[in-house]
Amino acid sequence: MSQDIISDTLNEIMNAKRAKKTEVIINKNSRLLRNVLDIAKESGYLDYSVEGRSLNIKIKNMNEFKAIKPRYTVSVTKIKDYVRRYLPAKNFGFIIISTNKGLIKHNEAEAKNIGGCLIAYIY
Numbered sequence: 001m002s003q004d005i006i007s008d009t010l011n012e013i014m015n016a017k018r019a020k021k022t023e024v025i026i027n028k029n030s031r032l033l034r035n036v037l038d039i040a041k042e043s044g045y046l047d048y049s050v051e052g053r054s055l056n057i058k059i060k061n062m063n064e065f066k067a068i069k070p071r072y073t074v075s076v077t078k079i080k081d082y083v084r085r086y087l088p089a090k091n092f093g094f095i096i097i098s099t100n101k102g103l104i105k106h107n108e109a110e111a112k113n114i115g116g117c118l119i120a121y122i123y
């Protein structure tokens with residue numbers, strides 16, 4: 001087990017999806033993880049609820065949900081390069097970026113002219 005809660009949880013979600021499961025219970029919890037899951041929930045890729053220290057995640061409609069390692073720090077001008085690298089097509093999915101304004105999608109970061117650290121991508 002690694003020390004990165006985000007990548008561990010996203011790997012468990014993808015393993016459950018590959019095993020054709022629709023629900024997975026995660027016993028890890030952090031505010032950053034919940035913020036990443038909130039963004040995915042707003043976009044309709046999954047649904048989750050917090051029960052004590054565990055997260056009950058229901059997988060809806062997603063192809064890929066992975067952490068970006070190492071967490072590259074990018075300026076707003078370089079975001080497009082990483083979008084082309086990680087996403088399969090234009091306007092298909094998004095990259096989650098940690099900025100000084102919180103976690104946001106890559107298109108919002110470009111609109112607000114803010115750079116940051118790449119956390120995960122989903123499509």
